[in-house]
Amino acid sequence: xxxxxxxxxxxxxxxxxxxxxxxxxxxxxxxxxxxxxxxxxxxxxxxxxxxxxxxxxxxxxxxxxxxxxxxxxxxxxxxxxxxxxxxxxxxxxxxxxxxxxxxxxxxxxxxxxxxxxxxxxxxxxxxxxxxxxxxxxxxxxxxxxxxxxxxxxxxxxxxxxxxxxxxxxxxxxxxxxxxxxxxxxxxxxxxxxxxxxxxxxxxxxxxxxxxxxxxxxxxxxxxxxxxxxxxxxxxxxxxxxxxxxxxxxxxxxxxxxxxxxxxxxxxxxxxxxxxxxxxxxxxxxxxxxxxxxxxxxxxxxxxxxxxxxxxxxxx
Amino acid sequence: xxxxxxxxxxxxxxxxxxxxxxxxxxxxxxxxxxxxxxxxxxxxxxxxxxxxxxxxxxxxxxxxxxxxxxxxxxxxxxxxxxxxxxxxxxxxxxxxxxxxxxxxxxxxxxxxxxxxxxxxxxxxxxxxxxxxxxxxxxxxxxxxxxxxxxxxxxxxxxxxxxxxxxxxxxxxxxxxxxxxxxxxxxxxxxxxxxxxxxxxxxxxxxxxxxxxxxxxxxxxxxxxxxxxxxxxxxxxxxxxxxxxxxxxxxxxxxxxxxxxxxxxxxxxxxxxxxxxxxxxxxxxxxxxxxxxxxxxxxxxxxxxxxxxxxxxxxxxxxxxxxxxxxxxxxxxxxxxxxxxxxxxxxxxxxxxxxxxxxxxxxxxxxxxxxxxxxxxxxxxxxxx
Numbered sequence: 001x002x003x004x005x006x007x008x009x010x011x012x013x014x015x016x017x018x019x020x021x022x023x024x025x026x027x028x029x030x031x032x033x034x035x036x037x038x039x040x041x042x043x044x045x046x047x048x049x050x051x052x053x054x055x056x057x058x059x060x061x062x063x064x065x066x067x068x069x070x071x072x073x074x075x076x077x078x079x080x081x082x083x084x085x086x087x088x089x090x091x092x093x094x095x096x097x098x099x100x101x102x103x104x105x106x107x108x109x110x111x112x113x114x115x116x117x118x119x120x121x122x123x124x125x126x127x128x129x130x131x132x133x134x135x136x137x138x139x140x141x142x143x144x145x146x147x148x149x150x151x152x153x154x155x156x157x158x159x160x161x162x163x164x165x166x167x168x169x170x171x172x173x174x175x176x177x178x179x180x181x182x183x184x185x186x187x188x189x190x191x192x193x194x195x196x197x198x199x200x201x202x203x204x205x206x207x208x209x210x211x212x213x214x215x216x217x218x219x220x221x222x223x224x225x226x227x228x229x230x231x232x233x234x235x236x237x238x239x240x241x242x243x244x245x246x247x248x249x250x251x252x253x254x255x256x257x258x259x260x261x262x263x264x265x266x267x268x269x270x271x272x273x274x275x276x277x278x279x280x281x282x283x284x285x286x287x288x289x290x291x292x293x294x295x296x297x298x299x300x301x302x303x304x305x306x307x308x309x310x311x312x313x314x315x
Numbered sequence: 316x317x318x319x320x321x322x323x324x325x326x327x328x329x330x331x332x333x334x335x336x337x338x339x340x341x342x343x344x345x346x347x348x349x350x351x352x353x354x355x356x357x358x359x360x361x362x363x364x365x366x367x368x369x370x371x372x373x374x375x376x377x378x379x380x381x382x383x384x385x386x387x388x389x390x391x392x393x394x395x396x397x398x399x400x401x402x403x404x405x406x407x408x409x410x411x412x413x414x415x416x417x418x419x420x421x422x423x424x425x426x427x428x429x430x431x432x433x434x435x436x437x438x439x440x441x442x443x444x445x446x447x448x449x450x451x452x453x454x455x456x457x458x459x460x461x462x463x464x465x466x467x468x469x470x471x472x473x474x475x476x477x478x479x480x481x482x483x484x485x486x487x488x489x490x491x492x493x494x495x496x497x498x499x500x501x502x503x504x505x506x507x508x509x510x511x512x513x514x515x516x517x518x519x520x521x522x523x524x525x526x527x528x529x530x531x532x533x534x535x536x537x538x539x540x541x542x543x544x545x546x547x548x549x550x551x552x553x554x555x556x557x558x559x560x561x562x563x564x565x566x567x568x569x570x571x572x573x574x575x576x577x578x579x580x581x582x583x584x585x586x587x588x589x590x591x592x593x594x595x596x597x598x599x600x601x602x603x604x605x606x607x608x609x610x611x612x613x614x615x616x617x618x619x620x621x622x623x624x625x626x627x628x629x630x631x632x633x634x635x636x637x638x639x640x641x642x643x644x645x646x647x648x649x650x651x652x653x654x655x656x657x658x659x660x661x662x663x664x665x666x667x668x669x670x671x672x673x674x675x676x677x678x679x680x681x682x683x684x685x686x687x688x689x690x691x692x693x694x695x696x697x698x699x
Contacts, residue, residue, distance in 0.1 A: 040483065044665075084669065088676040093422055093483065095672055097620060102665025108658020110374065220658060225491050232484045271499035278488045285485065289478040 006260045012140045014259070016148055019252025021046070021209040021223075023151045025230035026237060026244040027158055028074075028202030033234055034162060035195035036175040036304040040096025041081050043227030044103020045200055046207035049074045051107040053208025054119055054218045063121045063212050067147075067205065074204015075197040077103060082196040086189055089308035100227070108220045119216035123147050123209075147209050154202070158241040171195060175302035178309040188309045203227070229281045236284045238300040247284065254280045355678050356625055359670035366670075367663050381653060388649035389642030397531040401603065403634075403641030404533075405430065405612070407540035408595035409619035410626070410633040411547045416588040418551055418628050419560040421581065425471060425486025426592040427616025428493045429464040433593025434600045435497055436463030438516060438607040441600070442505065446520035456523060456597055457539075464593015465586040467493065472585030476578040482585075490616070501607055515608035525602035534602030536595075541634065543591055548630035560584060592616065613644055614661065621668045640664075 025042055032039040039045075049070040056069030077099070084095040123145035131142040162168040170191060173181040178188045210222050229251055237243035258273035266273070368378035389399050409426040416423035423429075436459040441452070448455055470489060474480035498514070507517040525534040551557040559580060563570040570577060595615065600607055622640050626632030647660035 080669065084672060084676075088673055090672040090676045094620075094624060094668065097424070098665050098668035098672065100665075101617065101621075101661050101668060105658050105660070105662025105665050106370075108656040109370075109662050112654075112656045220656065225488070228484060228487045232481075232488065235481065235484075269499050269503060271495045271502070275492045275495050278491045282485055282488045286474060286478060286480055289474075289480045293478055 014256035015253040018255040019248040021206040023248035024206030028199040031199035038306040041099025044100040045203040046223040047107040049204030049207025054211035070204040070208030071201040075201040078200020114218040123213040355674040359674040363666040385646035389646040399642040403638040404536040405595040405615040406637035410622035412591035414623040414628040420564040428490035429589040429592035430596040432467035433460035433464040433596030437597035441519040441523035446522040452522040460597030461590035464589040468585045468589025476581040536598030
């Protein structure tokens with residue numbers, strides 16, 4: 001099936017793949033923000049995950065070791081942000097920006113020897129029996145790689161976890177009203193540390209998809225703003241893991257659409273096409289705020305987002 | 316602060332005192348506080364460089380060689396220092412841009428994009444009018460750069476003022492958009508036909524070049540930066556509008572109660588901020604490159620955030636820190652000869668910002684507790 005010289009099935013299949021790193025990063029950020037910690041270091045964390053994933057795979061030859069390295073590196077670097085925002089209670093915005101600079105610089109410095117080397121093993125397609133042969137949806141959803149399936153499963157698991165389990169309720173309580181959570185005997189500090197690290201690990205995982213699947217090699221600044229897109233998608237998704245899927249695939253769709261248009265020999269300058277994903281993300285954000293302004297939808301932002309918690313503070 | 320003074324008055328003069336209390340009192344100059352306030356950023360810098368030195372050591376580089384090379388290329392001799400000043404010019408202007416916005420807690424992370432907007436508009440003027448405007452060329456380019464930067468910053472400004480769209484994200488996303496637009500122009504319509512297909516515009520007519528000091532590359536932009544610093548300093552500290560911004564930064568609710576027009580001020584602040592960053596972009600194309608080309612900015616707009624924060628939004632501090640960081644950016648070019656990515660400079664910047672934040676957090680405690688042991692305990696264990 002083709003439209004304007006673009007194969008629609010292929011377009012949708014690459015949409016899913018292009019949206020996966022952003023989906024993982026958005027899920028990680030949702031965990032951070034649900035606990036009340038704003039993390040603007042996503043861009044830096046994704047880069048750290050991307051490099052760690054590459055180095056892990058390059059050294060051992062196994063993508064799964066790469067994935068593990070990325071998870072650990074993401075959590076390790078996120079712990080800096082956790083220390084600054086939770087223990088030292090500094091401005092979360094500035095700490096996040098510092099984390100982005102730090103991650104960008106660290107990966108540029110450490111990654112230099114790896115530039116130009118191909119990732120030895122990458123994620124290949126895994127066909128789901130029976131479903132993969134289904135017309136139309138088969139190639140789009142069921143001939144993807146493991147990480148696509150894992151990211152989707154994670155989105156559903158996190159939805160269940162956040163809304164249907166006791167620890168999920170505690171997580172939301174810490175983000176909405178830490179004083180209440182504290183009086184219920186939940187350690188705000190421990191909870192926040194845990195979710196900043198867990199979220200960081202997921203963002204790192206999202207970054208690793210860039211070097212292990214999307215573009216199988218390490219490049220300086222390989223994330224190219226995807227971390228910032230994830231920051232925006234959290235708001236678009238209303239801090240809801242399932243809506244994050246929609247947001248991430250919308251972004252992925254725009255990204256693969258501009259690639260397909262370029263490949264189809266469009267007259268539009270590729271520079272304008274490359275702007276589309278960023279403009280779409282901004283438009284999505286504007287739409288959400290416009291609807292909130294029109295009173296059609298309440299903002300779902302955790303009430304204590306960005307506010308450091310200190311027991312003697314009166315709320 | 317006002318409350319403090321009022322309570323001080325109340326305590327020195329009881330209600331029935333025959334002597335009327337002075338209405339305003341100067342705060343006593345606190346030497347200890349000032350000394351610590353100055354020491355903290357210096358200590359932050361030292362700690363940041365020590366930590367990064369450790370990273371260098373662990374990755375098989377000699378930190379002393381790297382740092383002395385960096386120092387030589389930044390402050391080693393007159394020429395090096397001149398080049399450092401050249402790098403400091405856009406940092407002063409973008410640092411002021413960021414500081415104006417930050418003073419009202421508007422997180423304009425888009426100084427980089429507004430810098431490009433200014434550079435593009437100035438280039439458009441230079442390429443369109445060639446030398447036809449004579450001595451007016453430079454003023455028109457400056458105006459175009461500032462207006463363009465202001466307009467680019469007004470997009471997130473309008474979105475924030477009317478729809479409450481988070482300006483951090485919008486300014487950042489727009490950075491990518493304008494950088495791509497600049498690429499489009501230098502690869503497409505503005506490409507120099509005689510440029511051997513390199514992505515750059517033709518060289519401007521000399522009327523569009525900012526004059527330089529002596530035979531250095533230091534250009535008139537330095538004066539723009541210093542004048543802008545004075546203006547921003549006066550506006551923020553001695554005008555009613557500056558006071559309104561401060562109130563907005565401390566509490567939007569209080570500002571609303573005081574009848575401050577928040578929407579108008581958000582728009583004005585973003586425009587002011589964007590204009591300063593746009594002027595920085597104009598200075599770079601007109602004073603240094605004399606054309607638009609790739610790699611116009613090694614991330615001035617982001618370094619500006621650290622400059623502004625390290626200077627605690629104080630304009631004199633911004634000029635000083637900008638020179639220091641100009642040296643850092645300048646030394647980034649020397650890194651390549653040592654086989655180190657120029658991204659190394661970004662790493663140092665991130666580390667400095669972290670240590671500055673930590674220093675501030677611990678300093679805040681010092682004012683309250685005045686007990687070093689307790690502060691160290693806080694740093695390690697958090698405040699219970």
